[in-house]
Amino acid sequence: GESVGLHLPTLSVQEGDNSIINCAYSNSASDYFIWYKQESGKGPQFIIDIRSNMDKRQGQRVTVLLNKTVKHLSLQIAATQPGDSAVYFCAENMGSSNTGKLIFGQGTTLQVKP
């Protein structure tokens, strides 16, 4: 079965609020994690990544947090905008094999209310 899963299938937030999307993984050997954004009818778009030797990484308006103790990953989006509405996937790469194989979660739909 899937080793990466998301806690909530749909998240609805008000424009301007912060969004937090969560992800659980089960493979302790995974050493690299990625968040993707997928808009309707399009391919996944890279948002931010983090390696297992880090617990936090920041980008533009986005922050990824990694808690290896409880195998939990989260994506925080600051000042959520209507353009952020999409499905968000976390993915893990079991780096020891480094074959390029990504394990994706089921996805969380983010709905931004104006």
Added chain:
Amino acid sequence: NAGVMQNPRHLVRRRGQEARLRCSPMKGHSHVYWYRQLPEEGLKFMVYLQKENIIDESGMPKERFSAEFPKEGPSILRIQQVVRGDSAAYFCASSRQGSTTEAFFGQGTRLTVV
């Protein structure tokens, strides 16, 4: 610099026909990955190829599915004798090196089997 190009974007096939999906990686990228996405689900890894080599095909169904990445030309995912269960979006990603740290996805091919 064009991104990952997939064609066709939409493909309709009758049961029993063959489907051929093409993927041209980004310029300078020699590593290609194919993923399948069923409606309302995450992406599932199928196969990882380098030029003229299949590196990891652990996600490919044992029958009817094949993939190649010739020295010249695009990568091809071939599905023989399609069945309704093959209906899905098929995404290709490419990277410069043998990892997904810099992998970029195409817009996908949506296969419908009628």
